[in-house]
Amino acid sequence: xxxxxxxxxxxxxxxxxxxxxxxxxxxxxxxxxxxxxxxxxxxxxxxxxxxxxxxxxxxxxxxxxxxxxxxxxxxxxxxxxxxxxxxxxxxxxxxxxxxxxxxxxxxxxxxxxxxxxxxxxxxxxxxxxxxxxxxxxxxxxxxxxxxxxxxxxxxxxxxxxxxxxxxxxxxxxxxxxxxxxxxxxxxxxxxxxxxxxxxxxxxxxxxxxxxxxxxxxxxxxxxxxxxxxxxxxxxxxxxxxxxxxxxxxxxxxxxxxxxxxxxxxxxxxxxxxxxxxxxxxxxxxxxxxxxxxxxxx
Amino acid sequence: xxxxxxxxxxxxxxxxxxxxxxxxxxxxxxxxxxxxxxxxxxxxxxxxxxxxxxxxxxxxxxxxxxxxxxxxxxxxxxxxxxxxxxxxxxxxxxxxxxxxxxxxxxxxxxxxxxxxxxxxxxxxxxxxxxxxxxxxxxxxxxxxxxxxxxxxxxxxxxxxxxxxxxxxxxxxxxxxxxxxxxxxxxxxxxxxxxxxxxxxxxxxxxxxxxxxxxxxxxxxxxxxxxxxxxxxxxxxxxxxxxxxxxxxxxxxxxxxxxxxxxxxxxxxxxxxxxxxxxxxxxxxxxxxxxxxxxxxxxxxxxxxxxxxxxxxxxxxxxxxxxxxxxxxxxxxxxxxxxxxxxxxxxxxxxxxxxxxxxxxxxxxxxxxxxxxxxxxxxxxxxxxxxxxxxxxxxxxxxxxxxxxxxxxxxxxxxxxxxxxxxxxxxxxxxxxxxxxxxxxxxxxxxxxx
Ligand code: SF4
Numbered sequence: 001x002x003x004x005x006x007x008x009x010x011x012x013x014x015x016x017x018x019x020x021x022x023x024x025x026x027x028x029x030x031x032x033x034x035x036x037x038x039x040x041x042x043x044x045x046x047x048x049x050x051x052x053x054x055x056x057x058x059x060x061x062x063x064x065x066x067x068x069x070x071x072x073x074x075x076x077x078x079x080x081x082x083x084x085x086x087x088x089x090x091x092x093x094x095x096x097x098x099x100x101x102x103x104x105x106x107x108x109x110x111x112x113x114x115x116x117x118x119x120x121x122x123x124x125x126x127x128x129x130x131x132x133x134x135x136x137x138x139x140x141x142x143x144x145x146x147x148x149x150x151x152x153x154x155x156x157x158x159x160x161x162x163x164x165x166x167x168x169x170x171x172x173x174x175x176x177x178x179x180x181x182x183x184x185x186x187x188x189x190x191x192x193x194x195x196x197x198x199x200x201x202x203x204x205x206x207x208x209x210x211x212x213x214x215x216x217x218x219x220x221x222x223x224x225x226x227x228x229x230x231x232x233x234x235x236x237x238x239x240x241x242x243x244x245x246x247x248x249x250x251x252x253x254x255x256x257x258x259x260x261x262x263x264x265x266x267x268x269x270x271x272x273x274x275x276x277x278x279x280x281x282x283x284x285x286x287x288x289x290x291x292x293x294x295x296x297x
Numbered sequence: 298x299x300x301x302x303x304x305x306x307x308x309x310x311x312x313x314x315x316x317x318x319x320x321x322x323x324x325x326x327x328x329x330x331x332x333x334x335x336x337x338x339x340x341x342x343x344x345x346x347x348x349x350x351x352x353x354x355x356x357x358x359x360x361x362x363x364x365x366x367x368x369x370x371x372x373x374x375x376x377x378x379x380x381x382x383x384x385x386x387x388x389x390x391x392x393x394x395x396x397x398x399x400x401x402x403x404x405x406x407x408x409x410x411x412x413x414x415x416x417x418x419x420x421x422x423x424x425x426x427x428x429x430x431x432x433x434x435x436x437x438x439x440x441x442x443x444x445x446x447x448x449x450x451x452x453x454x455x456x457x458x459x460x461x462x463x464x465x466x467x468x469x470x471x472x473x474x475x476x477x478x479x480x481x482x483x484x485x486x487x488x489x490x491x492x493x494x495x496x497x498x499x500x501x502x503x504x505x506x507x508x509x510x511x512x513x514x515x516x517x518x519x520x521x522x523x524x525x526x527x528x529x530x531x532x533x534x535x536x537x538x539x540x541x542x543x544x545x546x547x548x549x550x551x552x553x554x555x556x557x558x559x560x561x562x563x564x565x566x567x568x569x570x571x572x573x574x575x576x577x578x579x580x581x582x583x584x585x586x587x588x589x590x591x592x593x594x595x596x597x598x599x600x601x602x603x604x605x606x607x608x609x610x611x612x613x614x615x616x617x618x619x620x621x622x623x624x625x626x627x628x629x630x631x632x633x634x635x636x637x638x639x640x641x642x643x644x645x646x647x648x649x650x651x652x653x654x655x656x657x658x659x660x661x662x663x664x665x666x667x668x669x670x671x672x673x674x675x676x677x678x679x680x681x682x683x684x685x686x687x688x689x690x691x692x693x694x695x696x697x698x699x700x701x702x703x704x705x706x707x708x709x710x711x712x713x714x715x716x717x718x719x720x721x722x723x724x725x726x727x728x729x730x731x732x733x734x735x736x737x738x739x740x741x742x743x744x745x746x
Contacts, residue, residue, distance in 0.1 A: 214564045
């Protein structure tokens with residue numbers, strides 16, 4: 001059964017997709033998890049994606065493409081990210097580990113499948129050992145009908161770590177490195193890795209709280225990432241009340257926050273993942289140039 | 298799985314706390330229920346009656362504590378006390394009060410005659426200037442002091458409670474000096490928890506670097522004077538040689554459900570490394586957000602056992618060792634999951650403890666026993682078995698023949714797996730009342746008639 005939701009802020013209806021017994025639950029690394037609550041009466045995570053598109057008035061632009069992605073890769077097997085820089089929303093789609101979950105989640109296969117809607121520009125030989133790739137659904141991509149950059153993720157030097165490269169027609173360059181850890185159990189590694197930074201000076205120790213947020217510390221995993229011009233931290237396996245805290249903390253558009261508030265109970269069965277980019281500005285304050293939250297489609 | 302350290306699920310199972318009403322004649326600057334005073338009403342008498350009547354059957358609680366607001370202002374307080382006393386099921390009736398009205402000897406005596414045998418009196422300043430500044434009521438210090446004098450002369454048990462804020466932090470040892478002449482049975486020090494002013498605009502959160510030494514000095518002094526102490530919501534590792542005074546247990550509280558949700562959450566960076574991770578709360582989030590994680594000040598005690606993400610809060614059965622097991626099973630739906638199992642093995646289901654995150658079934662068999670614990674189902678953690686809603690574990694196998702407990706455990710697990718239809722959720726709250734306890738507070742004034 002599909003309920004229709006009329007967003008009071010956007011005044012556009014949205015068909016809410018109910019959770020179903022067949023739903024599979026994955027985090028943003030496509031690791032499966034057991035839902036926190038029984039699924040009945042709940043909503044699928046993808047509603048958050050559709051609603052964010054609605055709020056940004058981009059639903060019509062991307063709808064056919066997203067439905068094609070879902071058909072092609074398989075339900076629940078694509079990770080989406082909603083990105084926010086304080087002014088605008090955009091989206092990223094992540095395709096994981098074709099060997100493990102869906103043989104159709106390769107660059108070659110998706111390039112072909114999505115061709116009617118979007119051209120995936122960069123050529124990447126399938127011999128490159130990527131375990132995942134992603135691309136942005138941005139205003140530029142919708143204007144040109146083309147994605148000019150793909151992000152490739154390769155396994156790193158140690159367990160639960162990796163590197164990502166940005167690939168364009170001009171070539172590939174290292175974009176970031178990252179490592180996953182359990183925040184509490186691995187605290188002796190988490191702290192030094194966070195503090196090994198050229199973008200934030202942690203000699204004032206209370207700084208740590210502006211990166212390792214106590215509300216999000218209670219999560220399954222953190223991912224510490226070092227990017228070209230900033231650091232980032234990801235908290236994965238958080239509950240919907242933590243997601244709400246995050247959306248409010250980073251001042252996401254009001255309609256987006258109220259949607260989650262309104263449907264909080266119906267998202268209680270899910271775990272979410274969020275990411276926070278940060279660095280210090282000229283005055284020494286920590287700023288957050290981009291944040292994001294994730295779910296599956 | 299993941300969790301905050303903050304566990305306000307009731308853990309002191311023999312204590313029942315009843316919020317009789319939420320109005321007050323003081324206006325303590327740190328008051329955590331200031332806003333709540335306008336929103337919450339006390340527990341309706343009928344609800345209280347039901348709790349007491351249940352206790353007559355189950356003998357679950359040994360003590361009832363009446364609190365507020367300022368409970369001595371409540372006109373029906375004596376009805377509550379009388380009902381509790383006449384039920385004959387409580388060993389102690391306690392009153393939590395600012396002590397001001399106890400300055401009136403006849404009122405103090407009336408309370409004692411009615412059956413109150415334990416008085417828990419708040420004193421937040423060592424002198425009139427500090428206390429009256431904090432309470433914003435001139436004369437409140439003198440009234441509380443006279444009140445405590447009266448209690449001493451009435452020969453009842455006196456305990457004090459001090460809320461730790463920047464306002465009294467420099468004077469904690471002096472507070473001990475102030476009350477020593479009353480020889481209190483116990484002094485409790487509760488760290489301030491902001492429930493409304495999360496950004497601490499009132500500047501009440503005391504930095505640990507200052508609070509630690511000051512509190513330790515007070516605890517030293519109390520120890521010299523032979524006064525028992527208890528400390529709540531202060532990290533154990535800053536208590537020094539008084540670490541054992543830490544007591545974060547909570548009684549069952551009959552209170553508006555939403556009030557409970559306002560309680561802050563806690564975390565500690567070193568939770569997974571610390572021996573006391575299961576009982577110490579660490580720092581509350583408002584503290585961390587204002588003053589940071591205190592990575593240098595907090596020093597974990599090395600663990601002697603591997604850490605596991607807590608699946609349920611700690612429980613502390615009793616303040617009377619050996620009598621921790623309240624005769625259970627006021628949770629029939631939960632008891633039903635294992636009904637009949639104990640009998641098949643010549644064992645006994647001694648207790649069912651329902652907590653937010655877990656339900657524990659305590660079996661006794663021969664000279665030993667075992668606890669079966671169900672927690673919300675998760676693939677992430679290890680489990681002996683998984684039923685529709687739960688992960689099932691066993692804990693605390695005890696006695697001379699722990700191997701002999703195996704058939705009991707196997708049978709109980711099978712029963713749970715078979716009977717759990719996936720409808721039971723582990724976030725149950727007990728002893729609480731719901732939305733009907735929220736209202737705009739009517740104006741009231743003056744002492745009870
Ligand atoms: S280190 Fe241990 S004792 Fe200190 S605050 Fe953390 S949990 Fe408590």
